[in-house]
Amino acid sequence: AGAGRRGCAATASGDAETAVVEGAQQGQRGEQRKQGKKQQGSKGGKGGKAAAEAEAKPVVPVELPTNESSDRLLRLRHTSSHVMAMAVQKLYPGAQVTIGPWIDNGFYYDFDVPEGTELNLKKIKKRMDRIIAQKLPLVREEVSREEARARITALGEPYKLEILDSIESEPITIYHCGDEWWDLCAGPHVEHTGELNKHTIALESTAGAYWRGDADKAMLTRIYGTAWETPEQLAYAAHLREEAARRDHRALGKALDLFSIQQESAGGGLVFWHPKGALMRHQIEDYWKQMHFADGYELVYTPHVAKLDMWKTSGHFDFYAENMFDQMAIEDETYQLRPMNCPFHVAIYKSAPRSYRQLPLRWAELGTVYRYEKSGTMHGLFRVRGFTQDDAHIFCLPEQIEGEILRVLNLTEAILSNFGFEKYEINLSTRPEKSVGEDAIWEKATAGLVAALEAKGWDYVVDEGGGAFYGPKIDLKIQDAIGRKWQCSTIQLDFNLPERFDMSYVDSTGAKERPIMIHRAIFGSLERFFGILVENYAGDFPIWMAPEQCRLLPVSDAAAAYAEAVAAKLRARGVRVSVGGGERLAKLIRNAEIAKVPVVGVVGARDEEAGEVSVRTRADGELGALKVDELVERLAAAATSKGAF
Numbered sequence: 001a002g003a004g005r006r007g008c009a010a011t012a013s014g015d016a017e018t019a020v021v022e023g024a025q026q027g028q029r030g031e032q033r034k035q036g037k038k039q040q041g042s043k044g045g046k047g048g049k050a051a052a053e054a055e056a057k058p059v060v061p062v063e064l065p066t067n068e069s070s071d072r073l074l075r076l077r078h079t080s081s082h083v084m085a086m087a088v089q090k091l092y093p094g095a096q097v098t099i100g101p102w103i104d105n106g107f108y109y110d111f112d113v114p115e116g117t118e119l120n121l122k123k124i125k126k127r128m129d130r131i132i133a134q135k136l137p138l139v140r141e142e143v144s145r146e147e148a149r150a151r152i153t154a155l156g157e158p159y160k161l162e163i164l165d166s167i168e169s170e171p172i173t174i175y176h177c178g179d180e181w182w183d184l185c186a187g188p189h190v191e192h193t194g195e196l197n198k199h200t201i202a203l204e205s206t207a208g209a210y211w212r213g214d215a216d217k218a219m220l221t222r223i224y225g226t227a228w229e230t231p232e233q234l235a236y237a238a239h240l241r242e243e244a245a246r247r248d249h250r251a252l253g254k255a256l257d258l259f260s261i262q263q264e265s266a267g268g269g270l271v272f273w274h275p276k277g278a279l280m281r282h283q284i285e286d287y288w289k290q291m292h293f294a295d296g297y298e299l300v301y302t303p304h305v306a307k308l309d310m311w312k313t314s315g316h317f318d319f320y321a322e323n324m325f326d327q328m329a330i331e332d333e334t335y336q337l338r339p340m341n342c343p344f345h346v347a348i349y350k351s352a353p354r355s356y357r358q359l360p361l362r363w364a365e366l367g368t369v370y371r372y373e374k375s376g377t378m379h380g381l382f383r384v385r386g387f388t389q390d391d392a393h394i395f396c397l398p399e400q401i402e403g404e405i406l407r408v409l410n411l412t413e414a415i416l417s418n419f420g421f422e423k424y425e426i427n428l429s430t431r432p433e434k435s436v437g438e439d440a441i442w443e444k445a446t447a448g449l450v451a452a453l454e455a456k457g458w459d460y461v462v463d464e465g466g467g468a469f470y471g472p473k474i475d476l477k478i479q480d481a482i483g484r485k486w487q488c489s490t491i492q493l494d495f496n497l498p499e500r501f502d503m504s505y506v507d508s509t510g511a512k513e514r515p516i517m518i519h520r521a522i523f524g525s526l527e528r529f530f531g532i533l534v535e536n537y538a539g540d541f542p543i544w545m546a547p548e549q550c551r552l553l554p555v556s557d558a559a560a561a562y563a564e565a566v567a568a569k570l571r572a573r574g575v576r577v578s579v580g581g582g583e584r585l586a587k588l589i590r591n592a593e594i595a596k597v598p599v600v601g602v603v604g605a606r607d608e609e610a611g612e613v614s615v616r617t618r619a620d621g622e623l624g625a626l627k628v629d630e631l632v633e634r635l636a637a638a639a640t641s642k643g644a645f
């Protein structure tokens with residue numbers, strides 16, 4: 001929700017970052033409940049998941065414009081937010097407006113409502129429809145600061161005064177909506193409310209949000225709305241929203257017992273991986289390590305804390321302090337919990353003299369780091385305070401840059417495509433105005449990144465001047481099963497740390513030179529990537545990753561021994577299998593469905609006689625009877641090939 005903080009008072013108010021209180025999105029939770037019921041309703045279905053999906057009403061996929069691609073859409077959304085604020089103030093006298101920007105899929109406005117007021121979204125939308133029908137003109141007016149102050153004082157809206165105080169430029173701009181309503185606003189808007197279409201606007205949910213994102217300040221009520229150019233877009237966006245709610249990794253993580261965040265006892269943003277989630281993480285890490293070993297990386301392990309001096313040398317203490325946990329005293333020294341792994345890999349580099357013959361060095365670490373995030377901003381696994389980077393640092397010669405980058409691009413593609421992510425959006429960020437490092441090395445490095453991207457044959461967008469002050473970078477977004485984009489991989493060149501730590505190697509003439517340092521991560525953070533995977537697969541994980549790959553269900557106690565014998569064969573081939581029991585078969589099948597076990601085998605007396613198992617899979621429903629050996633082979637093959645059953 002915090003994606004776009006522009007428009008309206010938000011533009012003017014600078015740091016008016018209003019944090020949403022997690023879990024307060026009533027609308028979304030209601031949706032999940034509904035969704036849960038829907039799934040239960042389809043439990044009689046024979047074909048498993050496929051049949052359940054076929055029952056859902058068809059949705060026509062349409063191209064969804066964005067605020068960036070459509071200026072008109074942005075205006076519609078911003079005007080919708082003003083119309084909503086006007087409707088709220090008409091319906092609820094005493095409600096105060098604060099900020100109301102457009103965001104990725106729509107807009108919101110934050111209100112301070114008199115205690116005990118229940119905002120009724122249906123009523124508000126009806127009132128909005130009336131305002132739309134009135135075709136009220138939106139008129140921009142420029143006023144002096146004094147005039148704005150006088151008008152706000154007359155209205156009696158203290159939040160507006162605070163916003164006014166944070167606006168630095170003059171004149172102050174006001175947008176009127178007809179004769180009766182106005183707000184401090186920098187625009188832009190449509191000409192009149194009649195340009196809005198009531199069939200393309202919906203109010204979605206309310207949430208609690210602190211004024212200025214500050215937990216010490218007033219708790220406001222935020223209303224989220226969505227607005228589109230056509231009813232078809234609105235319908236498709238609503239479908240995607242429902243899909244996203246159905247896939248929410250926080251709900252699935254709980255339902256499938258994968259992980260928890262124990263806000264009360266341990267603190268927010270700290271992840272507990274339960275056995276099933278840990279098993280999956282182990283599979284992912286194991287795969288990641290194998291791929292890195294095969295690509296010439298070496299593994300390192302480094303500590304989670306170090307003396308503050310190290311972070312002073314690295315520059316983090318001066319430039320990154322607001323993202324770090326506080327220091328701690330140990331004996332006479334001050335220590336710092338690490339927000340990054342980089343200085344530690346540098347320390348290993350510096351533990352011995354290095355020759356150009358040794359380069360490139362590729363050192364990888366699944367390194368857990370801790371970063372401070374405001375308590376209101378954390379979100380499931382997506383935004384946490386402790387997470388594990390799939391980090392690696394490459395130390396190389398300047399002439400090795402292109403080759404090393406191409407190698408990283410190839411490895412990135414190999415790893416991501418294994419999780420089904422095959423569409424990428426790539427950005428190349430180049431030298432900003434303020435930077436360290438000589439012109440020659442910036443040119444060489446940037447040319448190396450470009451050449452590697454060209455050699456890879458990937459389309460990319462250049463963000464001119466958008467790089468870090470210490471080097472150019474490539475970042476890559478993946479697209480999930482419902483078209484959402486996630487920034488995961490980064491390749492960052494660094495001309496700064498080698499300088500700060502006085503790193504060197506001896507070149508072929510015996511002269512001391514600085515190595516090039518490349519930071520790179522493919523998943524970014526394991527926690528976040530895991531959350532993305534849960535949502536991408538909607539909990540239906542591929543066999544190689546699934547914590548429980550197969551569940552055998554005896555039709556009666558008499559078949560239990562046979563089920564155990566089949567399970568033993570599967571286990572001997574490394575298949576993660578369990579045997580159900582203690583319930584009626586229908587209930588056992590239902591439980592396996594809820595647990596999203598990919599392959600379920602039902603066994604009875606006849607199966608035992610024939611040496612078979614009756615198999616049903618999440619993906620394809622009933623497969624009929626398979627010989628035990630065939631089941632074993634197919635499961636083992638799916639696990640090793642990371643393919644389908």
Ligand SMILES: [Zn+2]
Pocket residue numbers: 007008009078082100175183184185186187
């Ligand atoms: Zn506005």
Ligand SMILES: [Zn+2]
Pocket residue numbers: 340341342393519520
């Ligand atoms: Zn690094």
